[in-house]
Amino acid sequence: MSSVIASARFSVLDRSRTREGHSGPEALRDTVRLAREVERLGYHRFWVSEHHGVPGVAGSAPTVLAAAVAGATRTIRVGTGGVMLPNHRPLVVAEQFGVLESLFPGRVDMGLGRSVGFTDGVRRALGRGKGDAEDFAAQLEELLGWFRGTSPTGVHARPAEGLTVPPFVLAMGEGAAIAARAGLPMVIGDLRDRDRMRRGIDRYRELFRPSEWASEPYVVVSGTVAVAGTPEEARRLLVPEAWSMAYSRTHGTFPPLPPAERVEALAMTAKERDLYESGLAGQLAGTEEEVAHGLEAVLKDTGAQEVLVTTSTHDREALLDSYRRLAVVAGLDGSAPRR
Numbered sequence: 185m186s187s188v189i190a191s192a193r194f195s196v197l198d199r200s201r202t203r204e205g206h207s208g209p210e211a212l213r214d215t216v217r218l219a220r221e222v223e224r225l226g227y228h229r230f231w232v233s234e235h236h237g238v239p240g241v242a243g244s245a246p247t248v249l250a251a252a253v254a255g256a257t258r259t260i261r262v263g264t265g266g267v268m269l270p271n272h273r274p275l276v277v278a279e280q281f282g283v284l285e286s287l288f289p290g291r292v293d294m295g296l297g298r299s300v301g302f303t304d305g306v307r308r309a310l311g312r313g314k315g316d317a318e319d320f321a322a323q324l325e326e327l328l329g330w331f332r333g334t335s336p337t338g339v340h341a342r343p344a345e346g347l348t349v350p351p352f353v354l355a356m357g358e359g360a361a362i363a364a365r366a367g368l369p370m371v372i373g374d375l376r377d378r379d380r381m382r383r384g385i386d387r388y389r390e391l392f393r394p395s396e397w398a399s400e401p402y403v404v405v406s407g408t409v410a411v412a413g414t415p416e417e418a419r420r421l422l423v424p425e426a427w428s429m430a431y432s433r434t435h436g437t438f439p440p441l442p443p444a445e446r447v448e449a450l451a452m453t454a455k456e457r458d459l460y461e462s463g464l465a466g467q468l469a470g471t472e473e474e475v476a477h478g479l480e481a482v483l484k485d486t487g488a489q490e491v492l493v494t495t496s497t498h499d500r501e502a503l504l505d506s507y508r509r510l511a512v513v514a515g516l517d518g519s520a521p522r523r
Contacts, residue, residue: 185515188483189476193490194514195229196222196507197265197406200243201425201496202440208242212249214500219253221504223260226516228490230257231265231295237306240428240438247280254288263293265371265406265492266354269323270300271312275341278330282344295371296324297354298362321362324353328366328397351397352404360384360391367395371492375407375482376466385486405482406492410469411509412502418469420444421506424498426463433459441498476513 198218202211219230232249235241243249246264254262262284267277277296284292298320300312328351330341353363355372363370364387372384385403392401408425412418424441427450432438434456452460468478479491493510497503511518 185513186476186480188480189513190515192479192483192488192514193228194510194516195231195261195404195490195492196227197231197233197492197494199233199235199241199494199496200249202240202242203424203498203500204440204442204446206440211242212252215243215249216252216256218500218504218507219257219260219262222507223257224518225507225511226518227260227507227511229261229263229293229492231263231293231492233265234268234271234297236271237309238438240440247277247284250292251284251287254284254291259291261291261293262288263352264295265494266295266297266352268297268299269320269327270298274323274327275330275335275339277327278341278344281349282331282341282347285347285349286343292349293352294349295352295354296327298356298359320359321365324351324362324366324368327351355384355388360388364388364391364401365393367393367398369398369402369404371404371406373406373492373494375405375409375468378466378482378485381405382486385488402490403486403488404490404492405486405488406494408467408469408495409475409479409491409493409506409510410467410495410497411472411475411506411513412469413471415470415474417502418471418475418506419464421495421497421499421502422464422467422469423447425496426460429463430456430459441496443498472509472513475510479513 198215200211200215202208232246233243234246236244246267250262281294300307329335331344333345352369352371353359355363355370370388389401410418410421423444427447428439468475
């Protein structure tokens with residue numbers, strides 16, 4: 185194993201994707217089960233996400249789901265990738281993470297994003313507009329202030345005030361500069377657009393200001409990583425998500441993940457085929473040796489300290505096998521065969 189891989193942390197983000205033939209509640213229970221498995225394998229963090237009104241995603245309440253994950257595990261760090269701050273009042277977010285940190289001290293991460301609802305209808309239902317994302321820097325400052333007890337309102341966030349919950353910024357576009365100026369760790373994706381990722385990381389490091397949260401830049405690169413016995417098997421892990429993304433771009437709705445064999449039998453339009461093939465291209469997928477080579481290149485290219493794996497697929501057993509194989513590639517503590 186290369187030294188650059190050995191020195192990196194490896195973590196997991198599961199988006200609670202629903203699958204054809206399976207319910208939303210089942211997707212949430214799958215997420216909790218996966219957290220137990222990746223903890224056993226030795227991964228560093230397990231994060232959950234926030235989506236509203238999306239047919240293909242069950243995870244709509246990340247702090248609630250994070251509590252379930254933390255309650256079902258013992259040692260792995262648990263958090264959000266992320267809570268979309270423009271959708272919420274910062275006080276309420278601080279209170280929620282204060283409760284999590286109080287119940288599971290020393291294990292909670294606060295990953296924060298600046299996206300608003302997926303569609304106009306969802307944004308209306310949330311009482312938000314596209315412009316709310318422009319206030320992210322101020323919302324972030326207010327949120328961190330609740331933990332410090334510096335709110336000018338005279339109100340105190342309980343039990344958050346005085347607690348330390350590590351914040352991370354999910355950086356897309358302007359997010360890199362916001363993370364840098366706030367002195368916070370940054371999570372950036374995706375692995376398919378390496379040039380854009382590198383530009384964002386360079387901007388982050390250039391603008392970074394040390395803070396009480398981080399004395400130096402900390403970069404987490406996120407994206408799909410699929411490991412299997414053959415390149416063809418690894419590619420098939422990518423098929424359901426690639427098709428769902430292509431479908432959402434052509435039909436305006438994000439569907440549950442279909443089985444790979446159904447996708448491979450579909451007759452696609454030229455536009456669907458282009459989007460689908462684009463979704464398969466550039467991912468880190470292959471055998472252990474191929475993925476190790478790809479990871480080493482990414483880590484050397486970006487200087488990232490951590491990899492957040494975001495793989496989704498229909499076949500949950502194949503997904504777990506991929507995480508087992510990746511744990512071996514990364515040399516994680518729980519990846520050694522049991523005697």
